[in-house]
Amino acid sequence: MRRLSMDPVTLTKEMVAIKSYSFMDRQEEEISAYVLKFFEGLGITTWRREIEPGRYNVFAVLEGEERETSPSLLLTGHLDTVPAYDFEQAFEPREDEEYIYGRGTCDMKGPLASMMYAMAELKSSGTKLKGDLIFCGVADEEEAGIGTRSLIETGPEATYAVIGEPTDMKIALGHKGLEWIDVIFKGKKVHGGDQDNGINAIMMAGRFLHKLENEYLSKLKERTHPILGQATLNIGTITGGDQPSTVADYCKIRLDRRCLTSETIEQVYAELQELVDQLHAEDPKFTAEVRDVFEGTTLPHIPFCTEETSPLVRAAEAAVAGTGVEPVLTNFPAWSDAGFMAAGTKSQCIVMGPGELSVAHSIHERISKKELYRAAEIYKVIAKELCGVYK
Amino acid sequence: MIDFKEFYSEEEVVSLLQKMIQIPSHKDVEDREAAMGEFVYEYCTGLGFECEKVYVQGKRFNVNVWLRGEGDGPTLLLNGHMDTVSPYDMIIEPYEAFIKDGYIWGRGGNDMKGALASMITAMNAIKKSGLKLKGDLLFTAVVGEEEESDGTEAFVLNGGQADGAIVGEPSGYEVSIGHRGLEWIQMDVEGITMHGGQAHLGVNAIQMGARLIERIQTELVPKINSRGNEYMGPAIMNYGKIFGGDQVSTVAGHCTIQFDRRYVPGETVETVMAEYQEIIDQLHEEDPKFKATLSLMPNGQMNKLVHAPLIPEPDSRIVQTVYSVLGEFLNVEEIPLCRTRGWSDAGVLSTFGKIPTVVFGPGALPNSHTKDEHIAIEQIYNFVSLYANIAAQFCGVAE
Structure with missing residues (x-):
């Protein structure tokens, strides 16, 4: 058996070199095997679960000495990455004094390396924990999220969970919910010269958007959350009609709606439906359908925000402070698997990992080597605090 | 005979x-x-x-x-x-x-x-x-x-x-x-793209396009429809096609509206275009973030003349x-x-x-x-x- 890498920098580079980008064949097979071997080499209990052919979650656990009665901690992150896009030599990691560059360095093989390194250090230093410290590398976060879905459905479920998406080691207590919504306007197609007998769907969309701007967006601005920020709605795309001389018989707008914990998904749809109903009442020719783009294809994208008083947050703050950095409580500015975890399990969750989210998916993706070590240290301290050190 | x-x-x-x-x-x-x-x-x-x-x-x-x-x-x-x-x-x-x-x-x-x-x-x-x-x-x-x-x-x-x-x-x-005369006209509304999470820093061209449609509907269309000729019916316009934005989470940076305008004797292409331009100018004045350009669609245009009545x-x-x-x-x-x-x-x-x-x-x-x-x-x-x-x-x- 070959010598195993034992530092987070080498771990990151080796994992970046193993491709696991969206839509490749047997996407997470090799990367999960790598992780498995890493833990096996250290004598840490480890296993894989095949979710779909070639799609794996990989697990490791440092079993606690008083695991029945002590809190457990899950360190988790995804094994997959986005494709290289325009990133040249994306899978041949390069480094300078400060950073490692390559696809997946910060999103999120670097953070996984820090988690793995933290486990390895606890194991090799002979530290015994009271509760379980679990690692799980999941499949498919960048696409449909089958990895986290499987983790939620089949466990193990921990008391606390840290999702290691890049936050620059700021403590993200939660994030907004995410709904992608189509509003589909139906008209009646006739020749443009005969428009009295037709219904123009583009005009209907115009009416709806006008009402949306005047009566709804202002209302959303007033909905804020001290951590999560403002409820938002973005009109992402519009498409309708065939050609200028024909009365457009369909028009579709696609909305991105980010909701707060004070809102429910039902409410999000009901409010849009209300606008539709009002317009229909004003003019029966106005008809529109409000539809969930994801409908039934994934778990619901529910917002979450963990209480600042949670032991998880307190432990994270202390651990960060221990590295000489002032802890920052914030939100994660995008959707993540943490949302599924928070909604689908009893675990208290935070998002916290090394690296800058702004370079994720870009040709500038990188991670600071120093931060990989600092993150590992923080994960270790949190684990000791939450799981408890045995004797 | x-x-x-x-x-x-x-x-x-x-x-x-x-x-x-x-x-x-x-x-x-x-x-x-x-x-x-x-x-x-x-x-x-x-x-x-x-x-x-x-x-x-x-x-x-x-x-x-x-x-x-x-x-x-x-x-x-x-x-x-x-x-x-x-x-x-x-x-x-x-x-x-x-x-x-x-x-x-x-x-x-x-x-x-x-x-x-x-x-x-x-x-x-x-x-x-x-x-x-x-x-x-x-x-x-x-x-x-x-x-x-x-x-x-x-x-x-x-x-x-x-x-x-x-x-x-x-x-x-x-x-x-x-x-009637016939022109195919295009309005290109320009926004500023931005991630949806920072929508307030961008300008949503689809939203601006909706403003344009709304203003045309309330201020211009009644005027247009009031003009007519007994041998051809009223002047009219029809929204034929719209497209805008690239991705749902991104503030739309562009929105294009294409329409068909049928005009009657007494109107010319110049007067027709001037009316739309006036609405665009009005909206821009009310909110400088509103930016749109107006053009005749190249499809089917004659070399020099227009599709007059x-x-x-x-x-x-x-x-x-x-x-x-x-x-x-x-x-x-x-x-x-x-x-x-x-x-x-x-x-x-x-x-x-x-x-x-x-x-x-x-x-x-x-x-x-x-x-x-x-x-x-x-x-x-x-x-x-x-x-x-x-x-x-x-x-x-x-x-």
């Missing part, structure tokens, strides 16, 4: 139309109408007419055919286009020109090689009858009507003159003496002549008028050529561009006589 029936036969006009259908002349054919033009030129030359080719673009040419008058009577122009639309998804053989149930079936029979066949046969019937017209009868078979109308545009820009004109688009036994001239000689001949033919007092005619080359002849013009030809508009395009033999046969009588009455007959 003069009885021309002994000077032409059904077989003559049917076989002429069949030959023309059998020559494809749509935009996907090399040199489009060139082969068709060659046929018309050869056929009319063969009948002994004075013919000329007028090149419009590349190998594509109009064919002018003259029956010279013998006095100082007015000149009548008969106009028809040689091009057709593509077969697209036709469910019949497009170029066989078979006869079934009293119809000739195939691409272009209705729109409008049928009219060409009737017009040529009418000229030949007059010639064979020995009738001497006082004014000139000019038949012009033009290119490009289904695309950019460059054929009739060239006729007018080359100084083509007449005292009255008939454009033989399929109308059956009703007449249009006016139709057919200006009704109910008292003109051509209108009165058509009324008289058709009234006698149908034996009615009130002439059936079509007031919902779409745009045709008649707009160019009327607005830019200053030629009083009517749209009157064999066929039925609903049969144009269809999967089973066809035209009634009875109509192409009768229109020979109708055209010949209109010519005789309009140009006058020398003693």
